[in-house]
Amino acid sequence: MGALELKGITKRFGATEVIKGVDLRVEDGEFCVFVGPSGCGKSTLLRIIAGLEDASAGDILLDGVRVNDVAPARRELAMVFQSYALYPHLTVRDNMGLALKQAGIGKAEIRAATDKAAQMLALEPLMDRRPAELSGGQRQRVAIGRAIVRTPKLFLFDEPLSNLDAALRVATRIEIARLHRDLGATMIYVTHDQVEAMTLADRIVVLRAGKVEQTGRPMDLYNDPDNLFVAGFIGSPQMNFLNAPALSAPGATLGVRPEHLQVSRSAGAIEGQVSHVEKLGGETLAYVKSALHGLLTLRLFGEHDFIMGETLYLSPEPQRQFHFDAEGLRLRIV
Amino acid sequence: MAQGRPVRWHIAVFLAPAVAVYTALMIIPLFGTLAQSLFNLEAGARVFVGLGNFRRLFGEALWSDAFWNALGNNLWFFLIHMLVQNPIGIALAALLSSPKLRMAAVYRTAIFVPTILSFVIVGFVWKLILSPIWGIAPGMLDAVGLKSLFAPWLGKEEYALTALALVSVWQFVGIPMMLIYAALLSIPDEVLEAAEMDGITGWSQFWKIKLPLILPAIGIISILTFVGNFNAFDLIYVAQGALAGPNYATDILGTFLYRTFFGFQLQTGDPYMGSAIAGAMFGIILIGVCLYLFGIQTRLRRYQF
Ligand SMILES: Nc1ncnc2c1ncn2[C@@H]1O[C@H](COP(=O)(O)OP(=O)(O)OP(=O)(O)O)[C@@H](O)[C@H]1O
Numbered sequence: 001m002g003a004l005e006l007k008g009i010t011k012r013f014g015a016t017e018v019i020k021g022v023d024l025r026v027e028d029g030e031f032c033v034f035v036g037p038s039g040c041g042k043s044t045l046l047r048i049i050a051g052l053e054d055a056s057a058g059d060i061l062l063d064g065v066r067v068n069d070v071a072p073a074r075r076e077l078a079m080v081f082q083s084y085a086l087y088p089h090l091t092v093r094d095n096m097g098l099a100l101k102q103a104g105i106g107k108a109e110i111r112a113a114t115d116k117a118a119q120m121l122a123l124e125p126l127m128d129r130r131p132a133e134l135s136g137g138q139r140q141r142v143a144i145g146r147a148i149v150r151t152p153k154l155f156l157f158d159e160p161l162s163n164l165d166a167a168l169r170v171a172t173r174i175e176i177a178r179l180h181r182d183l184g185a186t187m188i189y190v191t192h193d194q195v196e197a198m199t200l201a202d203r204i205v206v207l208r209a210g211k212v213e214q215t216g217r218p219m220d221l222y223n224d225p226d227n228l229f230v231a232g233f234i235g236s237p238q239m240n241f242l243n244a245p246a247l248s249a250p251g252a253t254l255g256v257r258p259e260h261l262q263v264s265r266s267a268g269a270i271e272g273q274v275s276h277v278e279k280l281g282g283e284t285l286a287y288v289k290s291a292l293h294g295l296l297t298l299r300l301f302g303e304h305d306f307i308m309g310e311t312l313y314l315s316p317e318p319q320r321q322f323h324f325d326a327e328g329l330r331l332r333i334v
Numbered sequence: 335m336a337q338g339r340p341v342r343w344h345i346a347v348f349l350a351p352a353v354a355v356y357t358a359l360m361i362i363p364l365f366g367t368l369a370q371s372l373f374n375l376e377a378g379a380r381v382f383v384g385l386g387n388f389r390r391l392f393g394e395a396l397w398s399d400a401f402w403n404a405l406g407n408n409l410w411f412f413l414i415h416m417l418v419q420n421p422i423g424i425a426l427a428a429l430l431s432s433p434k435l436r437m438a439a440v441y442r443t444a445i446f447v448p449t450i451l452s453f454v455i456v457g458f459v460w461k462l463i464l465s466p467i468w469g470i471a472p473g474m475l476d477a478v479g480l481k482s483l484f485a486p487w488l489g490k491e492e493y494a495l496t497a498l499a500l501v502s503v504w505q506f507v508g509i510p511m512m513l514i515y516a517a518l519l520s521i522p523d524e525v526l527e528a529a530e531m532d533g534i535t536g537w538s539q540f541w542k543i544k545l546p547l548i549l550p551a552i553g554i555i556s557i558l559t560f561v562g563n564f565n566a567f568d569l570i571y572v573a574q575g576a577l578a579g580p581n582y583a584t585d586i587l588g589t590f591l592y593r594t595f596f597g598f599q600l601q602t603g604d605p606y607m608g609s610a611i612a613g614a615m616f617g618i619i620l621i622g623v624c625l626y627l628f629g630i631q632t633r634l635r636r637y638q639f
């Protein structure tokens with residue numbers, strides 16, 4: 001009930017190939033998050049799954065059935081758009097019920113379905129308003145409600161929270177996680193927000209320039225990236241990439257996360273000067289400029305005081321190092 | 335705040351040129367005409383007759399027959415535009431906005447070009463086309479075996495007005511098309527894609543999503559059509575002359591006003607009755623626009639996306 005499989009999907013817009021052969025399996029009930037830099041093809045891939053774009057090549061299978069030529073509405077999936085895309089002329093209730101009405105379902109049943117979705121999303125007091133009379137967060141909840149009402153096999157979200165402010169984003173994120181638990185439906189979620197990806201995903205798919213770089217559980221990607229790109233993309237602040245030969249380490253690049261650098265004022269592997277400090281209360285981020293390695297980020301728990309320009313010595317924790325070759329591929333050294 | 339605020343002269347200064355020009359060219363003539371409609375000539379002298387001219391216009395058979403005929407014709411002229419021009423304009427816009435249509439720009443231009451042609455050209459060209467003697471319409475109908483359908487449309491009392499209204503529709507259908515086209519383009523793609531996902535495609539998408547969202551534009555087109563039609567004159571004058579033949583079958587308020595005011599052939603000009611007709615036209619348009627503004631437009635919702 002809701003397993004998706006992509007086989008060798010490519011998409012060309014004119015001469016440019018935007019999706020370059022994506023193979024992917026999303027299991028039934030899984031929460032799968034697509035991340036990647038802007039323009040890497042996340043939305044395009046989602047739209048291909050939805051049926052809003054045709055794939056140039058490859059197969060899309062829903063529950064084992066090829067759906068390449070099935071109209072979007074027949075694929076039994078629902079999409080939530082970044083801009084909400086509500087029907088401006090319809091009330092919240094009609095927005096949510098329109099798909100069912102179009103499918104010829106009876107009035108009483110539609111009412112029951114919309115009421116149920118409204119109750120799940122606390123939309124009851126808003127049912128007779130029009131989208132223009134709602135706040136951004138409320139509109140997004142209506143858009144989610146419109147998706148729920150159709151009881152789809154698969155939910156598609158394209159950066160649904162990026163138009164919301166920080167507090168609402170957290171609240172809606174939790175809401176979506178709860179919905180996923182309650183409905184048990186398969187969800188595919190596009191974002192470029194680290195935190196959303198890490199907290200929501202059962203599995204993250206990292207895309208880059210139309211290709212899947214790595215897929216895996218959030219912590220697997222974090223602790224065991226396959227390549228430089230994934231290592232740099234997952235985790236915030238970004239992993240530090242050090243000049244490996246200068247440290248006589250194997251490979252071309254040595255990766256170490258900001259929290260895995262030990263700091264000392266007297267001795268260490270890397271010498272550098274403090275160039276900037278950010279105190280976030282719970283943690284302190286120090287930026288250290290080193291002649292051989294460039295700007296490094298150092299993350300320390302609690303409050304720390306550094307003098308601007310002061311010399312620090314940093315040492316990567318031995319167990320927490322990642323080695324990459326000149327192509328950026330991970331060298332797994334035991 | 336209250337005491338320190340300087341008089342904002344610049345507003346008056348910037349408005350002055352436009353107000354002056356508009357007053358000189360529109361407001362003064364309008365009120366001059368309205369005032370003149372309250373006077374008439376009696377024994378060679380200009381005397382105030384109050385609403386006497388209007389009483390004659392609406393009630394005295396000599397005037398009122400022509401007036402009601404012109405008003406009725408004008409309503410028919412308007413009706414044809416509303417029932418033919420605007421639906422066709424909307425349909426063309428819907429077709430044009432379809433992403434699958436190739437060469438949309440060509441069609442758009444071709445359909446819009448007649449609106450920038452002069453009435454004189456349009457009227458003359460259509461007279462030539464429809465002429466039973468040397469027009470190409472009979473020949474073309476003959477070529478497809480429909481010659482029996484041909485009639486000298488512009489020359490028959492029962493067809494002439496409708497034929498001219500359709501010529502006007504042909505000329506101006508590009509305007510509603512363009513306005514609706516712009517309104518359709520302003521509907522965000524994502525809303526239409528959401529409809530697509532909801533299974534609302536094709537015609538049902540047009541009726542359920544697009545049409546409600548372009549209603550404000552349709553309202554504006556309707557009122558523009560109304561004002562334009564009740565001020566129309568040129569096409570009839572070019573095609574049928576000021577007598578709006580055959581037998582006044584194509585006489586509308588504009589041609590009636592022209593004949594009365596300036597005189598034509600045996601009829602001498604009567605500026606006072608002419609002003610009364612102009613006043614009546616002004617009143618009709620004013621009432622129509624007010625009905626629209628207060629009765630319809632307030633009920634049309636405008637959507638910001
Ligand atoms: N209709 C189109 N025609 C041509 N190129 C397109 C079209 N749609 C997308 N592209 C290109 O495809 C690439 C991927 O676009 P896509 O919208 O999928 O990126 P994205 O990963 O969603 O980025 P973002 O995070 O900024 O939303 C981009 O380089 C874009 O320019």
Ligand SMILES: [Mg+2]
Pocket residue numbers: 042043044
């Ligand atoms: Mg995108």
